[in-house]
Amino acid sequence: MELKAEEEEVGGVQPVSIQAFASSSTLHGLAHIFSYERLSLKRALWALCFLGSLAVLLCVCTERVQYYFHYHHVTKLDEVAASQLTFPAVTLCNLNEFRFSQVSKNDLYHAGELLALLNNRYEIPDTQMADEKQLEILQDKANFRSFKPKPFNMREFYDRAGHDIRDMLLSCHFRGEVCSAEDFKVPVQVAKETLRLSTLPSPGLHTIWKVLYIQLGPRWASTAEDHEGWDWQWAGDNAGHPAG
Template identity: 35%
Template structure:
């Protein structure tokens, strides 16, 4: 009779976990078999990396709970200040009360309005739908259309104060005008 055969031991749970884990390095550390120099190097590299990571995380958490802040404020007085640049946007580009049938005739393609729908579109705008006396112009001026139908600063500006002084539409320029620097002194806005 021969020597009894040694039964292979099933791998331990940690070996199975290490072999199937996607955490970089563990599959090189936890292998079946004895301890080797290569496994010790992998274990040292993994432990060192994990320690440095946890050290940095702990440092950031401690810093977070110390609530550090830096506030630097430089204040300078100026005898002459210019009115600040302000942008006011109105998503309603055109006032529907100012759109005319001629505008619809020329801009129908841009507005997605078919010629058969002109009357319905005009009714939706609150304009007369009588088409019998309508004759479109020979040309169309887009600049005139925009100036006529756009919202004006006089209508949009309800209240304005700057440095305790009243201001109004005269202190503003539109995007197509050249910006004017208006000094804000005691007697001038």
């Protein structure tokens, strides 16, 4: 008997109508749309206003989310006038210490191992990692059959195969005047760099500096005449792998 009474009690619960839910909802306008009145112009206008407001809300939220993911930022600049401007020191750090196109067969014969292009048996190491076109050129240059080596000078190689400011400087203006490669002087200070690098156990280009230092001597250092506001350092002072 008790079980049957509980079933009748549960079965007698009626779901809440949408009119009852709308009348108790705090959502503005919902009670006017789903009212107990018959369909009228008033209910249609309330429904139209409600749907329009909902559409505007969705558009604004979508636009704000898209704006956020564009990650806009503001950069503020302060302009300061200076009566005299000193040209800053410029250092170009090339990844390639030497231009591969300028390396000759004689250079490879004498300094191929120092350039990390050949091993101690005059063979090309790690051929599978090299560029196909450069590997073909290197194989042709590394063919020393019936080759008669010529005297080799590290300073001449450095000047010939190193980077030239005339090839790298595309445009230059300072204090409203046009400047060119002739306005720059290249200070070469190998002695200090060699003393610093000679303490490192790393192979490759460090060895080149040691050989260069031995051939040229500790006095091979030239400092150019400094123009007012000019200071320039050659890109070759920052070493990288020469292949490329």
